[in-house]
Amino acid sequence: MEQNTFSSLSRSSVIQEMEQESFDLLIIGGGITGAGIALDATTRGLKVALIEKNDFASGTSSRSTKLIHGGLKYLQNLDFPVVKETGSEREIVFNNARHLVHPIRMNFPLIKKESYNLATLKAGLTLYDRLAGVKKEERHTIHGKKQTMKNEPLFNKKIVQGSGVYVEYRTDDSRLTLEVAKTAQERGAKLLNYASMTDFIQDPNNQVKGVVAKDELSGRTLKITANHIVNAAGPWVDFVRKKDRPVTGKYMVLAKGIHIVFERNKLPVQSSTYFQHKGRMIAVIPRGGTTYVGSTESIYTEDIEDIHVNQSEVTYLLGCLKDMFPDLNLRISDVISSWAGVRPLIGEEGKSSAELSRHDEIFESDTGLITIAGGKLTGYRKMAERIMQYIEKKEKKKKTASITASVRLTGGNFSSSEEVEQLIQKLYGNYEHLGLSKQEVEDYVHRYGSNTEAFLKELANYDEKDLDKASRNIRAEVKYTVENEMVATLTDFYDRRTSYVLFDPDKVLGTLDAAAVEMADLLNWDNSTLKEEKRKALYAHHKAVTFLDK
Structure with missing residues (x-):
């Protein structure tokens, strides 16, 4: 397998590259904001690294109302610039x-x-x-x-x-985040999930120039250096800031x-x-x-x-x-x-809860750590542009506009919605021998887009094995997402890559054993790791279907 693929099987080589290279920009946080910044920065020709302490989109970016909002509700507050921006951004995200x-x-x-x-x-x-x-x-x-x-x-x-x-x-918020991250990777960014920042590295002038991070899957420690560090950790931004300086002024x-x-x-x-x-x-x-x-x-x-x-x-x-x-x-x-x-x-400080801001804001500490917080899913591109223009201003360069409005996301190689429907029809016919219903093919296309055929070819390979249809489908999908979407755990797969835990929870229970066997084989899990991963997946299912009685 090529080392530059967005694959959990390439993890050790990605870690090695992150340690050996020095980057223009290091991003902490793999939600939609961090992924969007990574994509914008790579399209500007910068060397970019991104680390996420859990999985991509594992925080706010997989727990929204799953709408690319046009900002209608902001009219009540007469917030016209936000309505204008989110309205135009909505169309761009749709096209890409x-x-x-x-x-x-x-x-x-x-x-x-x-x-x-x-x-x-x-x-x-x-x-x-x-x-x-x-x-x-x-x-x-x-x-x-x-x-x-x-x-x-x-x-x-x-x-x-x-x-x-x-x-x-x-939309599917977690997959949108994943596709933005993957597109950034395809354009040269180095991204790593399950890598938690433990400390900052400072130069002799007390400016942050890197981080110490822990690979949560192997326990290995790595050091990553960069000219600029952006804290885009969403709800965790203050946790990151506290590793740099005490949090004063604005807070989450x-x-x-x-x-x-x-x-x-x-x-x-x-x-x-x-x-x-x-x-x-x-x-x-x-x-x-x-x-x-x-x-x-x-x-x-x-x-x-x-x-x-x-x-x-x-x-x-x-x-x-x-x-x-x-x-x-x-x-x-x-x-x-x-x-x-x-x-x-x-x-x-000094403001009431009624005065909480829902807008994105950028602030910088005296060590040079840049933090972006707030904002919404729809505005991820403009947030990324504001960060990059902030860095350009800091470097005393002329501000330049983002070009990501014309960058189609991986899987989004369509000129019209009709082309999406045409692909569904084509794949349904070409892979009729797999016994998939039209709805199943449609679901796969709405998940993997123009990459769906690559997945169906994988599924065809599994068709030759002596498996029932449900086990065949789930094992092929596990293999595809491990090798192409940096799935590292069963919860990554069932929650953020497929949303089965949210919209088809019975499928989680019905296919977990088959998925676990496949993933254990791909990622060389021992028996204790296999049991622990199944436990975590069952816990994610339990959280989705039961409610705390307070």
Whole structure:
């Protein structure tokens, strides 16, 4: 296998290269922000390294509402620049990853005693269309009560007075992050998951010029040197900052959000819905055979490494759904899966919690450590551009614009959504002998995009082995993701590469033994490692399907 592949089998050579080379830029954090910076920097010709203490997208970047938001809710705060930026960015992300980003019709019902009425919603959506540069065919429509109830018969007719319909984009946040990281690697960046920063290396002028890191899989220590270090560790940025200097001034305040998942037939909405409930926005999003709902928001001060969904949070969302869809009578037993995560908001000494900033900000310590915090999934490219322009200014160079708007992500080699559908049809026909349903092929294409055929060729190899179909499919997918997507653990595979733990939890239990055998063989696990990895995967499943009773 070539040493430059995005593969867990190349791990030792990547570590060796990181130690032997000196980099222009070292990024701490492998979420969407860090991955985006790595891609932007490599397209500028810089030598780039990135380390992540867990797996890529293992924090906030796999626990969002999985929408490429256009920023509609920022209109309420008259935050026009954010609406304009996120609206245009949404289109760019869609063009660069059409297999992962899907336009969806979003139903926004007008509800008695909430903040919007027909006039303000129409004005808001009209302004939104203009600011965000929405395509003509995707501009909003406004409906009265009669048409609204026809569009969505499940709505509570006692409180719904009308609606607006506009377009949002649904995505797979963890795979988007992975594809950005992989594209950066293909362009020359060195990336390593399960590498935790333990200390900074400083030059004689007390400027940070590298880090000491620990490979969490082998226990090996490595040193990486770079001209600039960017802390993009998301909710963990203050943990990193404390290894450099005491945190003063601005600091992270963590906001927890949860989402719950139902079988589609339990929550059979006609289209996605975004509704207000006592001032809070709740999203109801169909995805394949499921519908997911979120999010809550509460300040979080507990264990950041092990975030659970509380039963009270599920009960709260069920109450919101009861008010909006009274005929469904959803129960906690109908919830098939869930996820919880935190996002970093920016607080400042002397300011109240009501003044927490949801925008991204950059700050630098006197040792030269650059930190970026806050922001949203949709704006990852612009955050990366701001970091690179900050570094250019620091080096007294002229600011230059990012070119990543025209960089298609790996797997995103499509000029139109029609090409995605054509690939599904083509692969379904060409690999008919594998006995895959059209839906299975579609799911694979929406996961791996233009790389799907490489995976199906792997699957064809496994077809020659004496395996049942489920074991064949899962073992081939494990092999593909280990060799091409830096999967190092069973949880990487079931959570962030495939989302089976979130949207098909029964598959985790049904295929775990086969997946574990395959991964153990590929990664040379001994029996104790195999048992521990299975335990961790079962724990991830347990967290998704059970709720803490506080």
